Amino acid sequence: MNLIKLIIDGREVEAPAGSTILEAADNAGIDIPRLCHDPELTNMGACRLCVVEVEGNALLPASCVTPVTEGMVVQTESAAVIEARKMILDLMIADHPMDCLTCDKMGDCKLSEYAHRYGVKDTSFDGERHNYPLDESNPFILRDLNKCILCGACVRACEEMTGADNLSYLYRGYDRKATTAGDVDYIDSDCVFCGQCVAVCPTGALMEKPLVGLARRYEVERVRTTCPFCGTGCNFDLAVKDEKVVGVLSNPDSPVNGRSLCVKGRFGWDYIYSEERLKTPLIKKNGKFEPASWEEAYDLIASKLGAIKDKHGSEAFASLSSARCTNEENYLMQKFTRAVMGTNNVDHCART
Amino acid sequence: MTNPISDITNEAELMLLIGSNPTEAHPVIGYKMRQAARNGAKLVVCDPRHIDLVDEADHWIRQNHGTDIPLINGLMHIILKEGLEDKKFVEERTENFEELKAIVENYPPEKVSEMTGVPVDDLYAVARLYATTDKAMIFYTLGITEHICGTRNVMSLANLAMLTGHLGRPGTGVCPIRGQNNVQGACDMGALPNVYSGYQAVTSDEARAKHEDAWGRPLPGNLGLKIPEMFDAAVEGKLKAMYILGENPVLSDPNANHIKAGLENLEFLVVQELFLTETAVFADVILPGSSFAEKDGTFTNTERRVQRVREAIKPLAGKADWKIICDISGLMGYPMDYDSPKEIWDEMASLSPSLAGINYARIDEKGLQWPCPTLDHPGTPFLHAGKFTRGLGLFQPSDHIPPGEMPDEDYPYLLCTGRILQHYNVTTMYSPGIMEVWNKEIAEVNPVDAEKIGLQTGSRIKVTSRRGEVETEIQVTDRVLPGVIWMSFHYPDTPTNDITSHHLDPITGTGEYKVAAVKISKL
Numbered sequence: 001m002n003l004i005k006l007i008i009d010g011r012e013v014e015a016p017a018g019s020t021i022l023e024a025a026d027n028a029g030i031d032i033p034r035l036c037h038d039p040e041l042t043n044m045g046a047c048r049l050c051v052v053e054v055e056g057n058a059l060l061p062a063s064c065v066t067p068v069t070e071g072m073v074v075q076t077e078s079a080a081v082i083e084a085r086k087m088i089l090d091l092m093i094a095d096h097p098m099d100c101l102t103c104d105k106m107g108d109c110k111l112s113e114y115a116h117r118y119g120v121k122d123t124s125f126d127g128e129r130h131n132y133p134l135d136e137s138n139p140f141i142l143r144d145l146n147k148c149i150l151c152g153a154c155v156r157a158c159e160e161m162t163g164a165d166n167l168s169y170l171y172r173g174y175d176r177k178a179t180t181a182g183d184v185d186y187i188d189s190d191c192v193f194c195g196q197c198v199a200v201c202p203t204g205a206l207m208e209k210p211l212v213g214l215a216r217r218y219e220v221e222r223v224r225t226t227c228p229f230c231g232t233g234c235n236f237d238l239a240v241k242d243e244k245v246v247g248v249l250s251n252p253d254s255p256v257n258g259r260s261l262c263v264k265g266r267f268g269w270d271y272i273y274s275e276e277r278l279k280t281p282l283i284k285k286n287g288k289f290e291p292a293s294w295e296e297a298y299d300l301i302a303s304k305l306g307a308i309k310d311k312h313g314s315e316a317f318a319s320l321s322s323a324r325c326t327n328e329e330n331y332l333m334q335k336f337t338r339a340v341m342g343t344n345n346v347d348h349c350a351r352t
Numbered sequence: 353m354t355n356p357i358s359d360i361t362n363e364a365e366l367m368l369l370i371g372s373n374p375t376e377a378h379p380v381i382g383y384k385m386r387q388a389a390r391n392g393a394k395l396v397v398c399d400p401r402h403i404d405l406v407d408e409a410d411h412w413i414r415q416n417h418g419t420d421i422p423l424i425n426g427l428m429h430i431i432l433k434e435g436l437e438d439k440k441f442v443e444e445r446t447e448n449f450e451e452l453k454a455i456v457e458n459y460p461p462e463k464v465s466e467m468t469g470v471p472v473d474d475l476y477a478v479a480r481l482y483a484t485t486d487k488a489m490i491f492y493t494l495g496i497t498e499h500i501c502g503t504r505n506v507m508s509l510a511n512l513a514m515l516t517g518h519l520g521r522p523g524t525g526v527c528p529i530r531g532q533n534n535v536q537g538a539c540d541m542g543a544l545p546n547v548y549s550g551y552q553a554v555t556s557d558e559a560r561a562k563h564e565d566a567w568g569r570p571l572p573g574n575l576g577l578k579i580p581e582m583f584d585a586a587v588e589g590k591l592k593a594m595y596i597l598g599e600n601p602v603l604s605d606p607n608a609n610h611i612k613a614g615l616e617n618l619e620f621l622v623v624q625e626l627f628l629t630e631t632a633v634f635a636d637v638i639l640p641g642s643s644f645a646e647k648d649g650t651f652t653n654t655e656r657r658v659q660r661v662r663e664a665i666k667p668l669a670g671k672a673d674w675k676i677i678c679d680i681s682g683l684m685g686y687p688m689d690y691d692s693p694k695e696i697w698d699e700m701a702s703l704s705p706s707l708a709g710i711n712y713a714r715i716d717e718k719g720l721q722w723p724c725p726t727l728d729h730p731g732t733p734f735l736h737a738g739k740f741t742r743g744l745g746l747f748q749p750s751d752h753i754p755p756g757e758m759p760d761e762d763y764p765y766l767l768c769t770g771r772i773l774q775h776y777n778v779t780t781m782y783s784p785g786i787m788e789v790w791n792k793e794i795a796e797v798n799p800v801d802a803e804k805i806g807l808q809t810g811s812r813i814k815v816t817s818r819r820g821e822v823e824t825e826i827q828v829t830d831r832v833l834p835g836v837i838w839m840s841f842h843y844p845d846t847p848t849n850d851i852t853s854h855h856l857d858p859i860t861g862t863g864e865y866k867v868a869a870v871k872i873s874k875l
């Protein structure tokens with residue numbers, strides 16, 4: 001690999017030929033702010049927050065789209081750069097609701113992170129503000145276009161990760177919008193509710209609706225686990241607050257899927273709190289199920305299974321294990337069937 | 353799968369999809385296929401139904417339902433006639449080539465075209481493309497296996513891959529995509545009537561002796577019953593008791609009425625479940641189970657990757673599923689003393705050579721793909737490199753085997769079933785979010801038939817087979833061929849498996865869910 005040497009913030013840095021300044025800085029542990037850049041998506045150079053100063057270049061180039069060259073000297077936090085970033089943020093919040101106090105994305109919002117970093121408290125522009133209605137059309141994704149900064153991450157995620165091609169930029173100038181084809185609510189669009197757009201949105205414009213009002217990101221414990229639905233084996237984090245699962249969040253370290261999920265994995269988890277979950281053992285008495293204690297249920301099972309084995313032999317018993325249970329549970333089920341009941345009558349619905 | 357999922361986007365130059373609808377049944381894999389196709393990989397979709405990936409495909413082979421073997425034989429016929437087979441691979445790594453040649457000789461393009469409904473030109477194009485592409489992967493799922501000839505369908509695909517040397521390298525292989533999250537693991541763990549964990553045969557004296565030693569109990573050496581045999585035995589009164597863990601055969605197995613008759617006939621039934629399912633209502637005792645969020649342990653995905661499942665909340669009904677089995681076992685005089693699922697895994701691994709190198713510490717971050725025989729083994733992303741498990745790859749050719757039941761005068765329509773994106777076999781029906789949007793069956797009917805019967809999108813119909821009847825709403829769409837009705841099997845209000853075929857693949861016992869004869873009447 002051809003390595004290029006350059007200087008970033010006075011440090012000598014090496015980067016493979018063809019990398020961008022932003023990538024070179026990332027590798028060197030130098031944090032350049034960015035809103036529209038996402039390592040899993042194509043580069044757009046839209047937000048310009050990642051501008052840097054390059055010696056010999058009168059303009060401030062966007063580091064996410066500028067390739068490194070030999071001997072390049074880069075400043076990532078010069079006075080001119082800071083000035084430019086403040087201006088960009090100032091313009092952005094000129095048309096952004098400042099309801100951070102109640103915004104569910106607070107604490108995990110890139111815009112607020114950078115506004116804080118550069119001390120942009122309020123806008124110096126006094127102009128028209130959008131007042132788009134919320135899209136609450138579906139149980140999964142809450143869309144507040146007033147908080148959209150037009151970084152286009154959702155548009156690219158929809159096209160490049162899922163290939164649903166459901167989102168694009170519509171209209172021009174002040175009316176420009178990142179929205180569904182025909183500018184309809186999500187539920188009326190061709191959306192497949194994979195939620196990739198939500199996973200990449202840097203602000204509160206797109207949010208997991210089940211989480212709204214329940215917990216902010218810094219309040220939840222994240223427990224990485226494996227999806228219980230299909231055989232792809234996607235990983236994600238369960239967001240847990242006060243001993244309760246409140247949502248599913250993408251985990252970029254997932255070996256199979258990265259941040260991609262489908263509607264089942266991302267939004268189907270709420271069956272765990274279904275009203276219809278069984279809460280206690282049940283024993284059928286005179287054709288009706290009645291709640292029972294664990295001991296009662298256990299005793300009945302042990303004595304019945306024991307008696308049937310004694311009377312009719314091992315082959316009178318069979319078990320069905322489960323393609324939805326863990327490996328460990330399956331192992332125990334076949335061990336129980338073979339070692340305790342004495343038969344190989346164990347199978348599962350291999351309907352794959 | 354013989355190859356890893358990452359091969360889709362990193363390696364494959366051609367993806368041949370047959371009887372599989374990944375963007376709905378395995379969405380993230382489907383999304384990766386779409387990415388690969390858009391980045392230049394070729395895509396061939398063989399499916400009678402217009403699935404989403406058809407829109408990304410270079411070729412769409414719309415074979416008639418139940419004609420996969422003639423189709424595949426026809427492709428091999430062309431490959432052999434044109435000398436496009438991988439002679440070196442066939443020579444060095446396979447046997448029984450002569451029989452294959454003799455059988456596919458009888459499948460010339462014109463005849464195959466007649467049997468399958470696929471134009472001759474398309475057969476040539478796809479045969480040449482597959483044979484001449486260096487890295488070509490085959491993917492299949494239930495559209496291949498859920499037929500009376502399911503095993504023969506799979507063998508035919510293996511024949512095609514071996515004939516062209518598309519095995520044992522990155523970006524090649526024959527990849528069944530497993531539908532349920534841990535169907536791979538349930539098999540690996542020996543939840544099967546013929547093997548212990550790691551596919552050690554119960555009929556092998558050596559394997560049995562090892563397990564008797566480890567478990568301290570004498571073990572049976574005869575094969576156990578497969579699911580359909582279990583329910584036959586229950587109906588006959590030979591099987592008296594069952595313990596069903598987290599499965600709902602009444603909803604998900606074919607010919608539900610037979611299953612119900614079997615369950616009814618049992619003397620004693622234990623069901624361990626999250627919900628009062630269609631199966632659980634037959635139980636004498638129900639034990640409340642745990643959801644994945646309440647579980648500690650591992651799942652194994654379709655590429656054989658063992659990954660952790662981590663307990664996010666305590667079991668809502670108070671007891672972990674593994675603990676329940678241990679408790680009952682203890683009461684029956686066989687204590688199972690494990691502190692945690694980790695100890696169960698370690699015991700299993702110590703008994704299973706192909707999994708011996710996997711432990712919780714090693715899989716913490718990225719999982720591991722078995723076979724993984726030792727602690728320093730890196731895992732096995734793709735199978736059959738250099739050698740097949742049995743040594744030489746055996747060609748097992750087959751002639752056409754028509755479905756067990758085809759439309760006739762009394763039952764003129766062909767019913768095909770499958771999965772939709774938003775639902776999974778069972779649990780999603782209890783997701784308030786998902787049910788708010790997708791809460792009823794919407795069968796697919798071709799416009800030609802809709803006009804004949806007088807149906808519009810939104811009409812309700814009764815679908816009747818020789819085994820039962822169900823009611824459903826319909827959608828008029830040319831996604832399905834004329835003469836075909838397509839339904840999912842997710843909704844208790846439309847229990848599609850009440851009417852599916854009673855025919856089985858005699859080798860695996862898998863039901864022929866993909867073809868049944870039905871009649872349709874307007875409601």
Ligand code: SF4
Pocket residue numbers: 154157158162164165166167190191192193194195196197198
């Ligand atoms: S949820 Fe998925 S399909 Fe829908 S708009 Fe977002 S990325 Fe596109």
Ligand code: SF4
Pocket residue numbers: 227228229230231232233234257260261262263264265266378379380381
């Ligand atoms: S998130 Fe979707 S694709 Fe991924 S494992 Fe779950 S069900 Fe399958």
